[in-house]
Amino acid sequence: MDRRAFLKLGGAGAIAAGTGYAWGQSAARQLPLIPMTDLTAGIEGRIALNLQSAQHDFGTGASSATFGINNSYLGPVLRVKQGQVLPFDVMNSIGDVTTIHWHGLHIPGDVDGGPHQEIEDGATWSPDVPIVQGASMNWFHSHMHGKTAQQTYTGLAGVLLIEDEGSLAADLPKTYGVDDFTLVLQDKMFDASGRMSYSLTGDTIEEGFQGDTLVVNGAIAPVAQDVPTGLVRLRLLNACNARFLELSMATGPITVIASDGGFLSSPVEVESIVMSPGERYEILVDMAAVESNALTVNLNGGDVGFFASLFGGNQSTVALHLNRTAQAGFTGAMPNRLAVLEPPKRSEATVTRSFQLDMDLGADLTALALAWDNVCGDAGAMAINGQPMKMDRIDEKVTKGTTEIWRITADEQQHPFHVHGCSFRILQQEGGAAPAYAQGWKDMVHVGEGWSEILVRFDHAAPADAPFMYHCHILEHEDCGMMGQFTVT
Ligand code: C2O
Ligand code: CU
């Protein structure tokens, strides 16, 4: 293993004491509840998503220039039901071309919202998106090739919760904003006047852009007041550009009930979980025994955290304070069984493909950082199997309905690998078993030294003019070419 890569990363990614965010230490901010659009009872007309330029105060006292989707920052939480078709009107008025990708959805390539489905400024994209999969937490974000990192960071992202008959009837906390919270976790950088900033150097392209301040639903270290006693459900999305986050509770364990693609077979109780960019987990926290609690985050999670910790880079911060009232919320017990999940069967695979993530094609990253605005994805500084992403090259051709094993590896730092149009099961992660909470349905897998292996069936068509993507979800790596395209026919 190339330890220097980790050390370098840990050192630079660590937060120096006394720097960074220094505003608004006084008044605690109430946790912003992202406006939720509940469509589970039925959909009338088209669903308007207005991508706009806006101003947002993260809690620094200053207005930051942001993008929002129907909001000043981020999009709504859309709550929908299995079996529906979502008639979207995605209106772009951000002043730049973009796309909106439905991350996690099992849908055909022509409505996937990948880099081929550009929406010009002033234009409207109107895909009808069928929801065939069951209960799961998904999200949507910019996938504009070369600009995904900047546009997503600026706010073009939202959450899409799918419910099904089972999840609507399940004995679980499900009152939005009362005992069921959707939390979008992101790291930000703020300048001296408290405005959100984004800038790249050669180093930050290599590591991915890392902020020193964690925000939850667009607010710094907020407080959830009046959390009821009993079990509380937190639906977590790591929407950071590049940081792996290690999450734990100040008091008590985390009980994981669902991963990217839906419920686990039964709850998994752990001290902490590591979430890569792009991952979702749903957890239950027991607020019966404590008057207050906190979701704490080590900003340097994953492998990086281990090495960073050797250099004092293990940076824990409170993401969210939870203050309890005496009122009862969800009164049920911790569930025993959640879903029926067959163990993944390797023998179902008829094809095996291998992917090597490559960070260094010898390009000058510093020059690239300076030219970033004009790069638009053709820089080709990073690659998969030696090939930087090219919009007009199909890298893999998959036969619809087949099950495959994809083996992915990387030689330096850890990467979060994502595949469009499917959910998969992790057979192996970085040369070993995945943690129990990552053994259900996933669309993200951690990749590093040692093979990661996924078992995946491709059921949704993607033609050559609307192919699916596979890529590193460190958004700067993706923009730099660590992405490939495949068809399903
Ligand atoms: Cu969340 Cu191809 O992306
Ligand atoms: Cu995706």
Ligand code: CU
């Ligand atoms: Cu990467």
